[in-house]
Amino acid sequence: MGNVAIKANALVKWFGEGEAKTTAVKSASFEADFGELLYIVGPSGSGKTTLLSMISGILKPNEGSVLVEGKDIWQMKSDDIADLRLHKIGFVFQDYHLFPRLTTVENVAIPLILKKMDWNEALKVGLEYLEIVGLKDKAQLQPVKLSGGEQQRVAIARAIAGKPDILIFDEPTASLDGDTGRKIVEFVKTKILNPERCVIIVTHDSRIYEYADSIMKMEDGNIIAFERNTNAIPYMSHEK
Amino acid sequence: MSSILKIALKLLVNDRSKFIALLVGITFAVFLMIMMMSMFSGILSRSSSSVYNVGAKIWVMDPAVNNATSSIPMPDYVLSSARSINGVKYAVPIYFGNALVKLKSGAYQAVSVVGLDDATLYGRPELIEGKIEDIYAESAFIVVKDAEFKKLESPAVGTEFEINDHRGLVVGLAKVASGGLFGIPTVYTTYNRAITYIPSMRFTTSYILIEPKHESDIPFIQQQIKKLGYQALTRDQFVRKISDFYTYQTGMGMNVLMMTAISFIVGLSISGQTFYTFILENLERFGALKAIGAKGNELIKMILFQASFTALIGYGLGVGLASALMILAKLRLPSYAAQVTYTNLTFAFFMVLIMAGVSSYIGIRKVLQIQPFDIFRG
Ligand SMILES: Nc1ncnc2c1ncn2[C@@H]1O[C@H](COP(=O)(O)OP(=O)(O)O)[C@@H](O)[C@H]1O
Ligand SMILES: [Mg+2]
Numbered sequence: 001m002g003n004v005a006i007k008a009n010a011l012v013k014w015f016g017e018g019e020a021k022t023t024a025v026k027s028a029s030f031e032a033d034f035g036e037l038l039y040i041v042g043p044s045g046s047g048k049t050t051l052l053s054m055i056s057g058i059l060k061p062n063e064g065s066v067l068v069e070g071k072d073i074w075q076m077k078s079d080d081i082a083d084l085r086l087h088k089i090g091f092v093f094q095d096y097h098l099f100p101r102l103t104t105v106e107n108v109a110i111p112l113i114l115k116k117m118d119w120n121e122a123l124k125v126g127l128e129y130l131e132i133v134g135l136k137d138k139a140q141l142q143p144v145k146l147s148g149g150e151q152q153r154v155a156i157a158r159a160i161a162g163k164p165d166i167l168i169f170d171e172p173t174a175s176l177d178g179d180t181g182r183k184i185v186e187f188v189k190t191k192i193l194n195p196e197r198c199v200i201i202v203t204h205d206s207r208i209y210e211y212a213d214s215i216m217k218m219e220d221g222n223i224i225a226f227e228r229n230t231n232a233i234p235y236m237s238h239e240k
Numbered sequence: 241m242s243s244i245l246k247i248a249l250k251l252l253v254n255d256r257s258k259f260i261a262l263l264v265g266i267t268f269a270v271f272l273m274i275m276m277m278s279m280f281s282g283i284l285s286r287s288s289s290s291v292y293n294v295g296a297k298i299w300v301m302d303p304a305v306n307n308a309t310s311s312i313p314m315p316d317y318v319l320s321s322a323r324s325i326n327g328v329k330y331a332v333p334i335y336f337g338n339a340l341v342k343l344k345s346g347a348y349q350a351v352s353v354v355g356l357d358d359a360t361l362y363g364r365p366e367l368i369e370g371k372i373e374d375i376y377a378e379s380a381f382i383v384v385k386d387a388e389f390k391k392l393e394s395p396a397v398g399t400e401f402e403i404n405d406h407r408g409l410v411v412g413l414a415k416v417a418s419g420g421l422f423g424i425p426t427v428y429t430t431y432n433r434a435i436t437y438i439p440s441m442r443f444t445t446s447y448i449l450i451e452p453k454h455e456s457d458i459p460f461i462q463q464q465i466k467k468l469g470y471q472a473l474t475r476d477q478f479v480r481k482i483s484d485f486y487t488y489q490t491g492m493g494m495n496v497l498m499m500t501a502i503s504f505i506v507g508l509s510i511s512g513q514t515f516y517t518f519i520l521e522n523l524e525r526f527g528a529l530k531a532i533g534a535k536g537n538e539l540i541k542m543i544l545f546q547a548s549f550t551a552l553i554g555y556g557l558g559v560g561l562a563s564a565l566m567i568l569a570k571l572r573l574p575s576y577a578a579q580v581t582y583t584n585l586t587f588a589f590f591m592v593l594i595m596a597g598v599s600s601y602i603g604i605r606k607v608l609q610i611q612p613f614d615i616f617r618g
Binding site for chain 1: 242243244246247250251254255524525527528529530531532533534535536538611612613615616617618
C-alpha cells in the first residue's frame with residue numbers, strides 16, 4: 001500500500017465525569033493509507049463516530065495523538081485545525097447536512113466559498129462536481145426536491161469539491177435502501193478513490209463489504225480486528 | 241460582497257417568513273420611535289412659533305415666564321430703562337393676548353392677538369394681501385392665513401367681525417412662517433388697539449423686544465436687564481426655555497421618553513427573539529460550516545452581517561412608513577404637528593444598531609458554542 005494518510009496512536013475519549021463517565025474509545029491505534037478504502041464497522045454505540053471525529057480534527061481526544069500526513073493535528077491551534085479540515089479533509093455527514101435554503105450547486109460550492117473562492121467561480125466548479133455525481137441537471141433545485149440517494153450524491157460532491165486528500169463518510173448508506181447504498185459505495189470506489197486519496201467509511205452495513213480494501217472492526221470502544229481485503233473490487237479513477 | 245456574506249444573505253433572505261417577521265419587528269419599532277419623537281419635535285417647534293414669527297433678537301420678560309403665550313405683563317419703566325441701556329439700538333413693546341371673535345354665523349371663536357408697537361410695527365408679519373400701513377386704520381386687524389384661518393370663516397380684506405364686543409375690520413392677510421400649537425387663529429393689530437380691546441391688568445407690556453447695536457452688546461444688555469429684576473433672552477435661549485418647559489414641566493417629555501423606550505423594548509424583544517429563533521433553526525447549518533472548516537470569526541461576520549442587514553432594511557422601512565404617515569396626516573390636517581429631525585433619525589438609527597448588536601450577540605454566543613461533533617453524530 002501507499003503512504004500513510006492518517007495515523008492514530010492510542011486514542012482515548014471519554015464523556016462525562018464520575019458515575020456518568022462513559023469511555024467511547026479505549027486506546028485505538030491504526031493507520032489508513034492513501035489509495036485505500038477503509039471500512040470501520042461495528043455495532044451502534046461502539047465508538048465509530050467518536051473515533052472518526054478525533055482523526056478528522058473535530059473532537060479532541062483525551063489521550064493519544066493523530067497524525068494527518070505526518071502532522072500531529074491536536075498540537076495545532078484551533079483555527080489551524082479548521083484550515084486543515086477545510087483543505088485536506090472532506091466530510092459526508094450521516095444526515096448529509098445540506099443547506100435547505102440554498103440550491104444544490106450552492107451547497108456543493110460551500111467548501112470553495114470557505115476557501116475564499118469568488119462566487120461565480122465557486123458555482124462553476126460546483127457544477128463540475130455535480131456533473132461528476134451525475135446531478136448537473138438538478139443544480140438549481142433545492143435539496144429537498146431530491147431523493148435520498150441524490151442528496152447523498154450532492155453531499156459527496158460537496159465533500160470532494162474542495163479536492164481533499166482524505167474523505168470521511170459516516171454511515172453513508174444508513175438511510176438509503178440497499179440498492180442505492182451499494183451504488184453510492186460503488187461510485188465512491190470506482191470514481192472518487194485514487195492513489196492520492198484515502199477514503200474512510202463508517203458503516204454497519206455488511207452488504208457493501210466487497211468494496212473495502214481494509215476493514216476495521218470495533219466493539220465497545222475497542223478495535224477488535226483489522227483485516228486486509230485482498231479480494232476487494234479495485235478502484236479505477238475517472239475523476240478529472 | 242464576499243462570497244461567504246452572500247451565503248449568509250441567502251440563508252437569511254431565503255427563509256422568507258422569518259425574514260419578514262424580523263423586518264416587521266424592526267420596522268414597527270423604528271416607526272413607533274420616529275413617530276413619537278417627531279410628534280414631540282413638532283410640538284416643541286410649534287410651541288415657540290410666536291418667538292420665531294416675531295423674529296426679535298432679544299426678548300425681555302418676567303423671569304417666571306416659561307411659555308411665549310402666557311406672558312406676565314411688565315410695568316412701563318422697564319421699557320424706558322431698556323431704551324437707555326448702552327448698546328441698545330431700539331427697544332419696543334409687544335402685546336400677546338387672547339380675545340373672542342363673534343363670527344357672522346353667530347359662533348364665537350377664540351383668537352390670539354398680537355399687538356405691534358404703534359411707532360415701529362416691529363415684529364410685523366409678511367403680508368400676502370393688503371398694506372401694512374392700513375393697520376393704523378380704524379378697527380384694523382390683519383389675519384394670519386395659516387391652517388387655522390378657516391376657523392374665522394376664511395375672511396377677506398374688508399370683512400367685518402366683532403372682537404370682544406368691538407368692531408373689527410380685516411385690512412390684510414399675512415403669511416406666517418411657523419404655525420402655532422393651540423389650534424386657534426392669530427390676528428395682528430397695533431399695541432394700543434390691542435390693550436384697549438382686551439381687558440388687561442395695570443401693566444400691559446407682554447415682552448420688550450430689543451435690537452442690539454452689535455451682537456457683542458448682548459451680554460451687557462442681559463446683565464443690565466437682570467439688574468432691573470427681569471430677564472433678557474436671545475431668541476435661541478427663549479426657544480430653549482420654552483422647549484425645556486414642555487419637555488420637563490408638562491410631563492410630555494417624560495411620556496414621549498417612555499413611549500420611545502417601550503417601542504425600543506418591544507422592537508428589541510421581537511427582533512431579538514426572532515433572530516434568536518432564526519439562529520437556533522440554523523444552528524445545524526452553522527455547525528456544518530464549522531465542521532467543514534469555517535473559522536469562528538467567519539461565522540461571527542456572517543451573523544453580524546445578517547443582523548445589520550435586517551436592521552438597516554427595517555430602519556429604512558420604518559422611517560419611510562413614518563414619513564408616509566406624516567405626509568398623509570398633513571394632507572388631511574394641515575396643522576398636524578410632527579417633524580422628522582436629523583436628531584430623531586440619528587437616535588432611531590442608534591437604537592436599531594443596539595437591536596442588531598444585542599441580537600447578534602446572543603446569536604454569536606450560541607453559534608460559537610456549538611460543537612461540530614454534535615452535528616457529526618447526527
Ligand atoms: N457527546 C456525548 N456525550 C456522552 N456520551 C457520548 C457522546 N458522544 C458519544 N457518546 C457515547 O459514546 C459511545 C460511542 O458513541 P459513537 O461514537 O457515536 O458510536 P457509534 O458511532 O459507533 O454508534 C456511545 O455509548 C455514546 O452514547
Ligand atoms: Mg455513529
